Structures are given as C-alpha cells and as structure tokens.
Amino acid sequence: MAHWPEATTIKSSIEAADTIMIHRHVRPDPDALGSQLGLKRIIEQAYPEKKVYVVGGIVRDLEFLGKMEHVEPDMYDEALVLVLDTANHERIDGPYALKGKTVIKIDHHPDEDPYATHQIVDTTVSSTSEMIAELAEMWQMPLDEESAFLLFAGIVGDTGRFQFRNATPRTFEVAAKLIAYGIDTNRLYRQMYKTNLATLQLQGYVLQHVQVTEAGVGYVKIDADVLRTFHATPEAASQLVNSFSGLEGLKCWVMFVENKDEIRVRIRSKGPVINDVAKRYRGGGHQMAAGATIDRWDEMDEVIAALDEVARPYTFENNEES
Ligand SMILES: [Mn+2]
Incomplete structure (x- = not known):
C-alpha cells in the first residue's frame, strides 16, 4: 500500500465536514471526472448524511460518467474542498474552490503549485483515480460497482488502456480489485472510445x-x-x-x-x-x-x-x- 502520511488527516477532515465540494481541472479527461465522481460516490456511501457536490463546467463527450452540480459561493464558507488531478490553481474548474474553509489537493502531477492546506501528491501513481481507489481502501470506505466503474475509467484514460509506462504492477492490482465489483468494461470501452463519422x-x-x-x-x-x-x-x-x-x-x-x-x-x-x-x-x-x-x-x-x-x-x- 502507498505511503501517504497525510491520508489520516484528510480522512479526519472528511469526517468533520458537513459540506464537501469536489473539484478537478478544466477541460476534464476521464481521470479528472472518474476520480471526482468516484470519490463523491464513495463519501456518500460511507456518510449518507453529508452533502457532497461535484463542481465544474460541462463535460460533453464524457457525460456518461456523470453530471456536474450547481453551487453558490456562500456554500463554501464552512465547506471542505477536495481538488483532484489539478497541479496548479489556475487549472481548477469552478471559481470558488479556494474559498473553502479547508482545501485539499490529491494529484499525481509534479507539484508545481502547492495551493492547498493539505495535500497528497505522488507522481509515481498512474492516475488520480488509482490514488482514490488506494485511499478508499486505507480509509476503509467501501466501493460498489458504480464507484469502481468511475475509478477504472480514470485509470484506463490516463494509462491509455494500460499501455503507457505509468501502468505499474500496483496499477494492475488496483484495476483487478475494481473489476471484481462486476463493472461492465465492455460498455466502458465502447463509451470512452466511440467516435463519429466526421472525426x-x-x-x-x-x-x-x-x-x-x-x-x-x-x-x-x-x-x-x-x-x-x-x-x-x-x-x-x-x-x-x-x-x-x-x-x-x-x-x-x-x-x-x-x-x-x-x-x-x-x-x-x-x-x-x-x-x-x-x-x-x-x-x-x-x-x-x-x-x-x-x-x-x-x-x-x-x-x-x-x-x-x-x-x-x-x-x-x-x-x-x-
Ligand atoms: Mn490524471
């Protein structure tokens, strides 16, 4: 298992917050959306009483992964903000992210801009989705078919269907655990790699x-x-x-x-x-x-x-x- 000392602090922040905003980078790819929507699902399943919002612009071709939600600036006063897959603050989608009471960054890009109160940044991991799968295990928050599907989509996206160098033995172990939730990988590949005649x-x-x-x-x-x-x-x-x-x-x-x-x-x-x-x-x-x-x-x-x-x-x- 990964060595991320901040994971315990971040779990406590999640437990302490009633409102949680999950952000990711602009022009999202499957990893940004898969980690964002997957983490929302995981937190909601573990803590049904918490309000968890996914924030950012429209996602066009990747809408099959899930939809974004509307938020107002005053909702950030007491909120915990989790920013995923986003190296620098200019790339965060959604204007209020840094207004949160606590801001946490979880990312696998080089740490060019430590904009958060707490962070886990690990460039050895294939994708932020792989990090969320590992964190859920550390936090003992259960997954289900839907969250597993979303995280798997993110890993598939960032590893180019497991062909890039960033797909490590650990990536395959995490992917194996996700597949065991019964996700329809066939449907995923069909939706992710569909094209139109003009293209x-x-x-x-x-x-x-x-x-x-x-x-x-x-x-x-x-x-x-x-x-x-x-x-x-x-x-x-x-x-x-x-x-x-x-x-x-x-x-x-x-x-x-x-x-x-x-x-x-x-x-x-x-x-x-x-x-x-x-x-x-x-x-x-x-x-x-x-x-x-x-x-x-x-x-x-x-x-x-x-x-x-x-x-x-x-x-x-x-x-x-x-
Ligand atoms: Mn990524």
Missing part, C-alpha cells in the same frame, strides 16, 4: 497525408480548409495526434492545426526529448509530449527541422524498432 473521416485524411522525414519525424498539416471539409473543430483534430504513432521507424511526430489566427503544434515522441523545441515556439510540456504555437505556415518547416535535429542522433535500444 473518422478526418482521421482518414490524417493517415493519408502523414509525411515522414528521413530522420524519423512524422508530420501532418491541418489547415482551416481541411477543418471545414470535415466539419471538424481544431480540438477534435488535435486529438488525432496519436493516430499514426504505430508507424515503424517513427521517432517523434507533430501535428499542425490551424486555430483562428494561429497554428497549434502538438508534438509527441517515442524517445527524443522534444519539449525544448516546444519552448522555442511559445510552448512547453513533458519530455515526450509537448505543445507549441506558431503564427505562420512558413514556420512549420522550421519546427520540423528542429525536430529532425533532435531525432537524428536518437537510436532505439534493443532493436525495439528499426
């Missing part, structure tokens, strides 16, 4: 137009005309960045998507460190996943050339790829 056809365009440099840098250009043709938003297009990641010999790749007056650049890598390139073009991020912004299409070639430079000296270990 599917845009994906077809991406696959047909991907180009690869001799150094192993893949790139696709999606301008406003392409978006119009496929009735796609820049956000929907950007989400296709991993759709050709399986291409052999690919070391890193980039997708350029026109968004109003600028061009959003999404960069991913299997080895070469690419966030230094992102930083040179109004961006940043992780070593293997970063984003940037350029103003004109003629800067596209500069970005590709910069990625070529980091990709060229890189070689895969153990003949993992040719």
Whole structure:
C-alpha cells in the first residue's frame, strides 16, 4: 500500500465536514471526472448524511460518467474542498474552490503549485483515480460497482488502456480489485472510445497525408480548409495526434492545426526529448509530449527541422524498432 502520511488527516477532515465540494481541472479527461465522481460516490456511501457536490463546467463527450452540480459561493464558507488531478490553481474548474474553509489537493502531477492546506501528491501513481481507489481502501470506505466503474475509467484514460509506462504492477492490482465489483468494461470501452463519422473521416485524411522525414519525424498539416471539409473543430483534430504513432521507424511526430489566427503544434515522441523545441515556439510540456504555437505556415518547416535535429542522433535500444 502507498505511503501517504497525510491520508489520516484528510480522512479526519472528511469526517468533520458537513459540506464537501469536489473539484478537478478544466477541460476534464476521464481521470479528472472518474476520480471526482468516484470519490463523491464513495463519501456518500460511507456518510449518507453529508452533502457532497461535484463542481465544474460541462463535460460533453464524457457525460456518461456523470453530471456536474450547481453551487453558490456562500456554500463554501464552512465547506471542505477536495481538488483532484489539478497541479496548479489556475487549472481548477469552478471559481470558488479556494474559498473553502479547508482545501485539499490529491494529484499525481509534479507539484508545481502547492495551493492547498493539505495535500497528497505522488507522481509515481498512474492516475488520480488509482490514488482514490488506494485511499478508499486505507480509509476503509467501501466501493460498489458504480464507484469502481468511475475509478477504472480514470485509470484506463490516463494509462491509455494500460499501455503507457505509468501502468505499474500496483496499477494492475488496483484495476483487478475494481473489476471484481462486476463493472461492465465492455460498455466502458465502447463509451470512452466511440467516435463519429466526421472525426473518422478526418482521421482518414490524417493517415493519408502523414509525411515522414528521413530522420524519423512524422508530420501532418491541418489547415482551416481541411477543418471545414470535415466539419471538424481544431480540438477534435488535435486529438488525432496519436493516430499514426504505430508507424515503424517513427521517432517523434507533430501535428499542425490551424486555430483562428494561429497554428497549434502538438508534438509527441517515442524517445527524443522534444519539449525544448516546444519552448522555442511559445510552448512547453513533458519530455515526450509537448505543445507549441506558431503564427505562420512558413514556420512549420522550421519546427520540423528542429525536430529532425533532435531525432537524428536518437537510436532505439534493443532493436525495439528499426
Ligand atoms: Mn490524471
């Protein structure tokens, strides 16, 4: 079991509070929502007399996980606020979160902004949902099929269906316990990975137009005309960045998507460190996943050339790829 000394303090805070607000980051992913809605369910089952609210903007494609609730600022005066999966306070969804009497952060991102009174931050855990599953066990608060479903969804989202490096032996142990509650994983995968015809056809365009440099840098250009043709938003297009990641010999790749007056650049890598390139073009991020912004299409070639430079000296270990 994880070693989180603050867990006891946080359990006492939950026990002492009548009103509990659970927040998460803006533009939520399955981990943000799964941990948020899962924790609400867990607390409500353990303490039916407490008022527990889930707060944040609308969630569109992920509404099958659950709905957000309306809150008023004065409800925060005596409230305990739990902020999940959110590294810095600017990213918290909901304007009153930091007005809470006590604010607690539970997160697995690097601790860039310790905005809370108490916190558990552990970057070795796959997802905040995995942390909530562990905490529920430590706190001896029972799960049920619904809370298990929500936490499993979060783990699936953040581990890319258990394929990323962050899926540890512990992740699989937690997932096994969650599945044992009888959750319908088939329904979950169907709902999480459903797509629509326009997106599917845009994906077809991406696959047909991907180009690869001799150094192993893949790139696709999606301008406003392409978006119009496929009735796609820049956000929907950007989400296709991993759709050709399986291409052999690919070391890193980039997708350029026109968004109003600028061009959003999404960069991913299997080895070469690419966030230094992102930083040179109004961006940043992780070593293997970063984003940037350029103003004109003629800067596209500069970005590709910069990625070529980091990709060229890189070689895969153990003949993992040719
Ligand atoms: Mn997460």
